[in-house]
Amino acid sequence: MLMPIRKGIAAHWSTKQVGALPTNRFNLFMGKNRLFHIMGYLHFSNNKSPQASIDRAWKIRPVLDVLQRTFARGYQTHPVISFDEATLPSRSCFNPMRQFNKDKPHKWGTKVFIAACAKTAYCSRFV
Structure with missing residues (x-):
């Protein structure tokens, strides 16, 4: 190794x-x-923020927004779009959004909903 x-x-x-x-x-x-x-x-965001009770990904929300804007400019999706759920693999006990899903290849992870191109399976947006 x-x-x-x-x-x-x-x-x-x-x-x-x-x-x-x-x-x-x-x-x-x-x-x-x-x-x-x-x-x-050492903290880079305020843990007492009112945003914390609304958005579970509030600490990384600015990064996610920039990524989604950047990728939307660089790729034009096919007219047929598929809406699906996906699991981002993570077994960390520090992840408050971690879920168990027995039907997925990665059983533990963060469940997100995605809008993907039906032809190429390119994920154009996720929530």
Whole structure:
């Protein structure tokens, strides 16, 4: 394995060598406890925002809006559009939108509704 998937941020401070690339380099720059202390106070959005009770993806909504505008300018959809639901795979317990769907290939994930081109299956918009 070239670079193993870590089971969390704390695993990057492990002294055990796993994989081909050199690991345990984070502790040369910052201690693990110091990073967790900083992460507890470092926020890029206001958690008390009234938007939080309405929109579950409010922290990343500006990024999603820019992506949808950019992709809409670069691709013209076919006249026949399919509306469907999709599951974005994620097993993270920190994802408040995570759902279990037994009928999907990826059982755990975030359920989104998409508008896709019926001919090419290109997702032009999702909510």
